[in-house]
Amino acid sequence: MKYESVSQALDALNKHQEVLSAYNHAIGVVYLDAATAAPKGTWEGRGKTVATLSEITYNLETAPEVGEMLDWLQLHMEELDPVQKRQVEVLRKSYDETKKIPADECIAYSVLLNDAQAVWEKAKNDNDFDAFAPYLEKIIAFNRKFAGYYNPEMEPYDALLNKYEEGMNTQTLDVFFEKLRDALVPLIAKIQEVPQIDDSFLRRHYPVEVQRKFSDYLMEVMGLDRNYCGIAETEHPFTTNFNNKDVRITTHYYEDDLANSMYSVIHEGGHALYELGADDCYNFTVLQGGVSMGIHESQSRFYENLIGRSRAFIHAIFPKVKELFPEQLGDVDEEMFYRAVNKAEPSLIRTSADELTYANHIMIRYELEKQLIGGTLEIKDVPAAWNRLYKEYLGVDVPNDAQGCLQDTHWSGGMIGYFPSYALGSAYGAQMIVKMEEELGDVYADVAKGDLSKVTGWLKEKIHRHASFKKPGALFEEVCGKFDASHYTDYLTRKFTELYDL
Ligand code: ZN
Numbered sequence: 001m002k003y004e005s006v007s008q009a010l011d012a013l014n015k016h017q018e019v020l021s022a023y024n025h026a027i028g029v030v031y032l033d034a035a036t037a038a039p040k041g042t043w044e045g046r047g048k049t050v051a052t053l054s055e056i057t058y059n060l061e062t063a064p065e066v067g068e069m070l071d072w073l074q075l076h077m078e079e080l081d082p083v084q085k086r087q088v089e090v091l092r093k094s095y096d097e098t099k100k101i102p103a104d105e106c107i108a109y110s111v112l113l114n115d116a117q118a119v120w121e122k123a124k125n126d127n128d129f130d131a132f133a134p135y136l137e138k139i140i141a142f143n144r145k146f147a148g149y150y151n152p153e154m155e156p157y158d159a160l161l162n163k164y165e166e167g168m169n170t171q172t173l174d175v176f177f178e179k180l181r182d183a184l185v186p187l188i189a190k191i192q193e194v195p196q197i198d199d200s201f202l203r204r205h206y207p208v209e210v211q212r213k214f215s216d217y218l219m220e221v222m223g224l225d226r227n228y229c230g231i232a233e234t235e236h237p238f239t240t241n242f243n244n245k246d247v248r249i250t251t252h253y254y255e256d257d258l259a260n261s262m263y264s265v266i267h268e269g270g271h272a273l274y275e276l277g278a279d280d281c282y283n284f285t286v287l288q289g290g291v292s293m294g295i296h297e298s299q300s301r302f303y304e305n306l307i308g309r310s311r312a313f314i315h316a317i318f319p320k321v322k323e324l325f326p327e328q329l330g331d332v333d334e335e336m337f338y339r340a341v342n343k344a345e346p347s348l349i350r351t352s353a354d355e356l357t358y359a360n361h362i363m364i365r366y367e368l369e370k371q372l373i374g375g376t377l378e379i380k381d382v383p384a385a386w387n388r389l390y391k392e393y394l395g396v397d398v399p400n401d402a403q404g405c406l407q408d409t410h411w412s413g414g415m416i417g418y419f420p421s422y423a424l425g426s427a428y429g430a431q432m433i434v435k436m437e438e439e440l441g442d443v444y445a446d447v448a449k450g451d452l453s454k455v456t457g458w459l460k461e462k463i464h465r466h467a468s469f470k471k472p473g474a475l476f477e478e479v480c481g482k483f484d485a486s487h488y489t490d491y492l493t494r495k496f497t498e499l500y501d502l
Helices: 006-036 040-062 064-074 082-100 103-126 129-150 156-164 170-191 208-221 258-276 293-307 311-324 334-341 358-374 379-394 420-440 453-462 472-480 486-499
Strands: 229-233 239-243 246-251
Touching: 006 040, 006 064, 006 082, 006 229, 006 239, 006 246, 040 064, 040 082, 064 082, 082 129, 103 129, 129 156, 129 358, 129 379, 156 170, 156 358, 156 420, 170 358, 170 379, 170 420, 170 486, 208 229, 208 258, 208 311, 229 258, 239 258, 246 258, 258 293, 258 334, 258 453, 293 420, 293 453, 293 472, 311 334, 358 379, 358 420, 420 453, 420 472, 420 486
Parallel strands: 229 246
Antiparallel strands: 239 246
């Protein structure tokens, strides 16, 4: 074998990760530029660059030398430290996943996804599910097949879930979603029968330039260091990270909707704090960055909802909100503002759902994906099944497929098994705050003074600093004990019973 010593093999391991990290950084900057600053007409050259860079990274990741290096290191695992072991493990998983898919299927699938994206956009615009159906059919078939490559011992949908949330399975999720459904469906129905909250003042005119100042203020309150965290404006808000000293968030301003960008900034700011809080040692390795979608969403939703939609937080920021928007909020007090940003209302569109009803949108998608991959639901029956579940879980009638089963980009993008992470994240967060208060006492007293240092300090110590070193399930259990969704349902029940005086 070509390595003469462990240290020689580790040099190769480090070099490999540095090179991969550099290519990913470059690709990420190109994407960020495309979403934020690049003029419309510049897409062609960028497409070529991204294709070339992606091909290079694919070849780098799957090179036979990498397989040999991993084989060699796996024979010497007892000589590696825990971080190096985890690096080998993560690289091996992605190497196997990529290598197991035959090249011709891999190419056919990326061509399919490329076409599906355009077909889906048009189908959504034209409210024409039949146009998208044959593509969805093929995407489901590919995913079922790939699931067997990823992990032949697992049920296909479990293997897909594992791509996004290592260790997750339908057994856990069935229990989780059943618990949510039993608690939330009646609660949401009850709210429909009582007087609704007035949030109309959030739709007055809020100029973008003042909203930008508001974002700066929110980032300051969150403790986001602007030397390391930038903010830009895009169609859809997102966070992108290059290393623990370079994270970017984006938002979208609507002049007739104050809460929209406000909560985008806090949500993406939560993702950013996770990335910025990682220990330096993980930079430029495969362990850099948050460990899973579920843990990532637990952080973003923690700041967005458990902090950002708390009375304490609204109390802290309300004087500044009034100062920035004296005319728009002249007749509004702190309690009215708190109630308005917490208004719960069953709706058709997942991305604009409130804190209470959000999880129901997810359980519908979970139910359908499970049946599609399991082969118990035919593609042509998706719209009817979708509409039936929206009626059952949210009490709303879906008027058309554009606002129904065609609304999300995930299926056309091949991301089957991704949705559950959103709901899991919210539930993880609700259990984290219980643990945090057990250890630190009433953290909201500090939040009410605009001081989030205790909250962020605890999350950094328990979650952020570990980056991807620990597996998501193990990380969560070490911090919170066994996952128990009743923390989440209890929290929502308590909060909305009080809010709506049920
Ligand atoms: Zn998010």
